[in-house]
Amino acid sequence: MYRTRIILIAAAWVACSTISFAAGDAAKGKEVFDQCSVCHNSDSTDQKIGPGLKGLFKRDKLASGKPVNEANVRAQINDGGNGMPAYKDILSDQEKDDVIAYLKTL
Numbered sequence: 001m002y003r004t005r006i007i008l009i010a011a012a013w014v015a016c017s018t019i020s021f022a023a024g025d026a027a028k029g030k031e032v033f034d035q036c037s038v039c040h041n042s043d044s045t046d047q048k049i050g051p052g053l054k055g056l057f058k059r060d061k062l063a064s065g066k067p068v069n070e071a072n073v074r075a076q077i078n079d080g081g082n083g084m085p086a087y088k089d090i091l092s093d094q095e096k097d098d099v100i101a102y103l104k105t106l
């Protein structure tokens with residue numbers, strides 16, 4: 001009985017920590033995106049200074065020709081290039097997770 005309770009508590013703890021830390025928060029990511037929106041539309045694919053990001057994660061390829069996936073989008077955010085600033089040291093890992101979660105909703 002005691003053992004079952006410990007296991008239940010452990011399982012609940014794992015569930016909570018997964019929810020609060022592992023995934024990005026799209027609502028917070030929308031705020032992070034304020035600093036991206038000078039160059040990127042979020043509601044269309046029209047070019048501003050950079051490409052419009054609507055439907056980004058539903059596309060096959062980035063402008064660079066690399067497949068659209070979380071790792072490549074994160075690399076683009078970290079490294080920038082071709083007119084985009086590098087956000088490696090500007091955003092925290094959590095902010096990057098959040099903004100990626102937001103990009104997935106576009």
Ligand code: HEC
Pocket residue numbers: 032033035036037038039040049050051053056061062063064073076077081082083084085087099
């Ligand atoms: C000063 C303008 C500028 C800012 C600010 C900016 N970007 Fe960019 N971004 C660009 C340009 C220009 C490109 C195109 C680069 C290329 O063609 O290789 C780009 C490309 C991208 C791409 C790849 C799009 C594709 O279709 O290939 C993503 C994703 C992206 N930016 C996300 C972001 C995020 C998230 C932020 C904010 C944290 C941000 N950008 C801030 C200019 C900017």
